[in-house]
Amino acid sequence: MRRGIAATALAATLALAATACGGSDSDGGKADGPVTITWWDTSNATNEAPTYQALVTEFEKANPTIKVKYVNVPFDQAQNKFDTAAGAKGAPDVLRAEVGWTPAFAKKGYFLPLDGTDALTDQAKFRPNLIKQAQFEGKTYGVPLVTDTLALVYNKALFAKAGITKAPATWDELKADAALVKEKAGVDGYWGSTAGYYAQPFLYGEGTDTVDAAAKKVTIASAPAVKGLETWKGLFDGPGLHKADVTADAYAHIQDAFVNGKVAAIIQGPWEITNFYKGSAFKDKANLGIATVPAGSAGKAGAPTGGHNLSVYAGSDKAHAAAAMKFVGFMTSAKSQETIALKNSTLPTREDAYTAQVKADPGIAGYQGVLTAAQPRPELPEYSSLWTPMDTTLPKVADGKESVADATKSLQQDMAKLVPAFTK
Secondary structure, three states: OOHHHHHHHHHHHHHHOOOOOOOOOOOOOOOOOOEEEEEEEOOOOOOOHHHHHHHHHHHHHHOOOEEEEEEEOOHHHHHHHHHHHHHOOOOOOEEEEEOOHHHHHHHOOOEOOOOOOHHHOOHHHEOHHHHHHOEEOOEEOOEEEEEEEOEEEEEHHHHHHOOOOOOOOEHHHHHHHHHHHHHHHOOEOEOOOOOHHHHHHHHHOOOOOOEEOOOOEEOOOOHHHHHHHHHHHHOOOOOOEOOOOOOOOHHHHHHHHHHOOOEOEEEEOHHHHHHHHHOHHHOOHHHEEEEOOOEOOOOOOOOEEEEEEEEEEOOOOHHHHHHHHHHHHHHOOHHHHHHHHHHHOOEOOEHHHOOHHHHOOHHHHHHHHHHHHOEOOOOOOOHHHHHHHHHHHHHHHHOOOOOHHHHHHHHHHHHHHHOOOOEO
């Protein structure tokens, strides 16, 4: 979008804006003292938040007329809390929003468009697919802060013990490798997740998705989707394949087994890099193998593009919006992203932040290598919500209580309710 058009749109939006958590200015946006903006950070309070808090302090020193009220909000609560607060015109000036939330909140009018503002002066430096993912109806409502995708992570030592010299490229190869690991190393070779997000690569592997956003059609019950989920189900039963864990603590069980060498491979994202290194199996970081998720029968491999954007609340007044945009620009700069990557082992969203020092971390370097296979999410505000019914239904399939065919039929009905304009 051209800068002039963006500025006009922004001015119109700000003219209608209400007050934010940082307060309002009755003199048209001119504050007598420092402007205090509120930032809701949704990062891990233990492993990641200290890095962000240090950057807030650095920003305040460089910008004495702006103060930042830092609030760490648990990720699993943040979406609903912001939705409620924004509806009451009392949301924070800046939100660290999961990429799927960005178009959804933009559709509701809760975010300001950032094209041509201080928040997005370096737009060309960011990965184009991440900018596209932060857009809704042609305008950009978030600046990418960190990105992620799923990968096959594996224990190189256990693979070597089984005589495996390279990561499996297909799901069939993964099954064969899992059996070898069980035979030669005495532990399971693979443990899969029953969560909907982790089943997504199996759909991509068959060249399909939960929905066809362009055609406005629910496709979860299509033949390719059924085939992909049959492959997914088949990885819970067989030599070296760990049975499905359908308990509430499944995520923790799978993660713990992997980092302590009790299973050779799982599908996981880079948000766990720091926790990988804390496990007994990866005290030597070089033992961590990272590869693109295996391909399906269609010869395609890939996983969803995830991550977080920084967005500015549309209810902030002019002074707070301007300060918020300056803050967003600082936090997403190459220097800040390099700091975040070095401290938190997360993936930058701009190429100039992948410095030699950042890429010296084998976890970051490994995940950077699989980003090219990451599939951008369609511009569909409801897209992320489609995994919710899968989270309920897929454990029943993995546990043998429901067939894939029956499950996809019920999922088709459930998803159709979330996107009522789509055909089944």
